[in-house]
Amino acid sequence: MKNVTALLRDSMKVKPASKRGARQKTSTPKGVTRLNFNENNYGPAPEVTKLLIDSIGRVNEYQDFFAIDLKQKIADFYGLDKTAEAASETNEFGENSKPEDYVIIGAGSSAVIDMLGEIFINPGDEVVYCMPSYESFPDMVNDYGGKRVEIPLTADYHFDLDGMYEAVTEKTKLVVVVNPNNPTGTYINGAKIEEFIWKVHEKAARLHPDGDQDVVVIVDEAYYEYVDDPTHYSMIEMVQKGYDRPLIVQRTFSKAYGLAGLRIGYAITQPALADAIMKACQAWNYSGPGLLACEAALDYQDYIKKVKALNIENRNYVADELKQLGFEVVPPAANFIFFGIPEDATAEEREKMDPVRVKNELAERKILIGAPNGHNRVSIGTAEECKMFIAAMKEIVR
Template sequence: MQKYIELLRKPMQVKPESLRAARQKSSSTPPHVYRLNYNESPYGLGPLSEEALEKAIKTPYVYPDWFSVELKTNIAKLYDLDFENVVVGPGSSAMINMLGELFINPGDEFIFGDPSYEAFRDVANDYGAVTVPVPLDDDMNYDLDAMLAAVTDKTKILVVVNPNNPTGTFIDSKKLEDFIRKVPKHVITVIDEAYLEFVTDENCYSMLKLIKEGIDKPLVIMKTFSKIYGMAGLRVGYAITDPVMADHFGKSSNAWNVSFIGQKTAAAATLDQEHVSMVKNINAQERDKVTKVLRSLNCKVYDSQTNFILFKAPIDNMEVYAKLEEQDVLIGAPIGMNRVSLGKPEMNEKFIKIMKEILS
């Protein structure tokens, strides 16, 4: 038996190993290595957020505003919401952990798509929930009917990641709206929109509209500054929900722990929408380019609306991973396939060059 394991909470004593790559090995890499495996934005901060960061780092001795008033106010203005609709936390992973800390009792059922973002499976296991993974179909799309059929009286949380990670695919938002309205009121419906800002298909839009309409059920929309805003290292995530649910989130210590530097940079980032549009447009161009090349190399490529692409090469996925790693390009290797994050054009060109060498 592992030493001191009896001191852990019971769910942690029996928790299975996380499937997240970030939980399995160090993410530390030399500067010359291309990290096309973590879905980071290589374009970094916009001019306003960069200026705010440079100013904030001069006063690291200052405690943050525990209520994050400026940040919440700016997020509310960005989406034309009320201040009371906004919850913030030190990264989207911390926001996900709040779901377990606040709402999960041992034995509660937790429904999610499979494959999807593994942080949700992790938090279910962390707090003793019964995981209910619902397989995606052959095209890596959510089976919403199957998810609805999986709901029981014991279901506490149901999660949809849209667009989905690691597949990059999305659910038609009108269908998702209809689905959310059908979920029973005793279930907390969580929509993770971490990658929504990269979407160019008009059929995929935010479920914030349901919050604005005052939908009468517990609905939580999760978002992040880690992706298109280029702030993954500063750890700022947020959720939009109704004021009563937002007040419940405030009972978690994570809701009070966004750093001073993170708050100031993120608050400014909400005003950097020209930068966001630039990143979105370049990403879309690179996504189309890389998709076409991979398909020309006889790879099965899933249509993506994100800053990454899931593909199945005609050779083993770990061989693809290893050959790219040999030339200082890191990509992901989930679910027997490969996932490549979209970098700057020169980074993507190096990836394409190596892939042509591997598969030619």
């Protein structure tokens, strides 16, 4: 077929190839240990697995397109009934907002991100975020003809909030913070993120004094459940307390809940924004069994605490072993570790620690990890998988 490019939307004609693993034309080989997708290798709670098995006979039925039961379950989980009661907002039907009106459901976090682009971005709108970070966001900006405003991470691999703030202009439509960040695994304490959100919206008010536009702040908290800091808190609290500027806080069932293959993500936001976002084409693509499993998964928080504890134990083991092998290990806060070559490494050490070489050598041993941005990223699997990974790393480096 000739000249397919001429048929495409303008933004797709110039979109560069995606760097996301999910967009590569490859499949995972059989019989390998997957430590490359940040999955929860312990899987979901056993009760959730049983429910999935019991529900498989209903796949002939369409799912609840509005996902009302799951939205209500999420709203109950976060106590949004009090938020709705205190608010004076009405939904798109002119009714008083209900707790579930604060919740958006999508076919995974990536689908929710695509929905944001579809709903908010006009060609030329600026989207501010840091890189390296989750590649879904640059993809989304390109898809809809937006302008990527990419701020480098700080020297210690954190989101540069000051740099992002300075980059906000009258053309800024979205500001994105991924916390904890992927692929670096670093996080910023909730108090600093909240301060940043207030500052961004105050600046937006100065840039648009007539109120004709605002900035939508997106905080992606896909790995929130893994953070081991008792002072850290979710930006969902801002929505709970009635924050009235555009704020969208993303979460997923793919990571700590162990349900990545079911593709269910969600976000908490103000009802007016939620109504607008649910107009997107991606809004109805989740599966019926997936909705049922996620409803059930919220009931087993003791299992999530167990998964978190195991992750911390295994994560500390892997981090310590990698340091002993001479790698620079970025302090991790999620279920993966970002590691690379220290600045003072010798030429011989650099050759042994080369990220692509390490990745390929591990693949030959049927262990898959990533090699993004001049580093390696390894997911934290089970204790047995972590020991297998470290044993292989010792062979490769020594």
